[in-house]
Amino acid sequence: MPDTPFIDDGSNLPLSELRWPDDDLTRIPDWIYTSDEVFQRERERIFFGESWCFVALEAEIPDPGSFKRSYVGDVPVIVSRDQDGEVHVFENRCAHRGVEFCRDLRGKAENFTCPYHQWMYDLSGKLMAVPFRRGDRGEGGMPKDFKLEDHNPKKLNVTIRHGVVFASFSETVESLEDYLGPDNLEQFDVVFKGRKLKILGFYKNRLQGNWKLYHENLKDPYHATLLHVYLATFRLMVAGQKSAMICDESGRHSTMASAKDDDIEITEETASQMKSAFREGMELSDPEFLNYVQEFDSPWTVTMQIIWPNLIVQRELNTLGIRHIVPRGPNALDMYWTMFGYDDDTPEMDKHRLKQANLMGPSGYLGVDDNEAIKFLQDGFKHSQDGEGIVKLEPEKEGSTQTLISEASVRALYRHYREVMDI
Ligand SMILES: [Fe+2]
Missing domain, CATH: 2.102.10.10 (Rieske [2Fe-2S] iron-sulphur domain)
Structure with a gap:
């Protein structure tokens, strides 16, 4: 039995009759996540179009x-x-x-x-x-x-590029280097350049949500300090620490970057804003779990790079992995995770990476929260009428930003998306 009665939210209207609300990027209509016709156009114009x-x-x-x-x-x-x-x-x-x-x-x-x-x-x-x-x-x-x-x-x-294989149905697609743009190319190379990879394992799971929600999740650092108890409590990401969202010019790719700072002072005001995620006084029984072995030429201890339309490159402390998005119609996606290290890693480093890999994956200490949030979002879209979301944080910006409390890169993505999709 369905959990709630299905209400027509516009998903079944022809695309030609659907209009983005007031041409306003701070508003996202629910039907882009639920319409079969939108999904068919995404296949043609994004996945089979000018993309790597x-x-x-x-x-x-x-x-x-x-x-x-x-x-x-x-x-x-x-x-x-x-x-x-x-x-x-x-x-x-x-x-x-x-x-x-x-x-x-x-x-x-x-x-x-x-x-x-x-x-x-x-x-x-x-x-x-x-x-x-x-x-x-x-x-x-x-x-x-x-x-x-x-x-x-x-x-x-x-x-x-450096051991990562991309494919395109297009014969006219630009070079991968031009496609990524200089700043995201630099972040990509931090992980892959000059290092032979060693595969450590795989996960696979189905998420009950639209594939674009995963992009939004990684362009939305705002949620990270509020949803993820583990992230905030153990200070992997807290408001006030050094961070950046590095977008490319087109708005489609981005890298969420942050630097872990164990000495950062969490003010009472910050702690009270993060009260659902920040648990004062909680400690890990194995504090070594979160050790960061400095191994990259980068000021960032965490980078989550999302390469449009189907790749996430994860560098969370010393756990490395890629996530491959496979859209399954408008309402679901399959996620293929591949965890890796480097060929010249010591057995201790293999062990450390594998241990930290528990942060991610279908039931990872962090991953599980996002998987569930994406389902909650899709449920909301499916059972509403004329619904829309708002993404107004940091209104003066679109694209790259230095603060976690921003949705500027979500808006940049949808500017690009609307151009390609012509909606
Ligand atoms: Fe998250």
């Missing part, structure tokens, strides 16, 4: 023949390394009847064979063989003019 989408870390496909099943938007793709070491990304869709033919999450293969009619593809995604192509004993089979090379799965444009 994350698909894999090279460390996941280290050898010739290594492959990984991945997604661009919700479209299944295969990321593979051929015998010459070149990385290919192509649709995981059999040219015959559309079956997602590679079924293993990752592994090593000489080729891929569709389970249904055994059509076979090589590591670069070329169709190599069709059983009974000439029929059996002179009967049946494909037409005489059938050519294998006319039936390759769609190949995507590929770019790799």
Whole structure:
């Protein structure tokens, strides 16, 4: 039985009849999170448009023949390394009847064979063989003019930066460097440049919310000091500490950065504003859990970078990971988390990173709060009529900011979004 009766919130109206309220970026209409038509346009214009989408870390496909099943938007793709070491990304869709033919999450293969009619593809995604192509004993089979090379799965444009593989359906997309812009490129390179990665593990979970809510969550430092008891109580992020939101010029990418400061004085006023999250006097029984081993050339102890439209690069103290967003219609997303360290890490550092990884993931000390908040948001959107949200904090700014108490980067994102989506 549904929890509350469904009310039409405009999600079923044609897009042509939906208008952004008063053209005002401080107001976000609920229907951008619930409309099927909006979601279809997002697929076409964002995920299949002029974007670079994350698909894999090279460390996941280290050898010739290594492959990984991945997604661009919700479209299944295969990321593979051929015998010459070149990385290919192509649709995981059999040219015959559309079956997602590679079924293993990752592994090593000489080729891929569709389970249904055994059509076979090589590591670069070329169709190599069709059983009974000439029929059996002179009967049946494909037409005489059938050519294998006319039936390759769609190949995507590929770019790799410091071991991170991105793909695009667009042939005209700008370089990844131009796409990210100088400031976000710099933050990206802090994590990846010159270091070989070591994969430490994976998580996967489904969130009952629209995929854009995850972007908003990481462009909204305001919630961090109010929702996350762990973050505030153990002073990973508290109002008053040094922090920044570093946006690119387009408004689509951003890095939420902060510097842990154990000596910061929490005034009575600040503590009372954060009263739901800040628990005075609480202590960890294992204080080493939150140790920060200085290892990066950066003033920030935490950076959460979100690269439009589907990648989060997480550097929270010494726990490193990427999160890959796979939208599942307007009302859900799948999150694929990959935790990693560096190839030259000591066994102690591996252990430290794995321990700190408990902060994140489906039930992480921090991650779990966001997962739940995103569901609460979506429930609100689904069961309201003509609803809209307000994002007015720090009204004089749009984009980068130095304070946690701001929604300036959420507004910057929606300026970009409305341009691309033409709504
Ligand atoms: Fe959060």
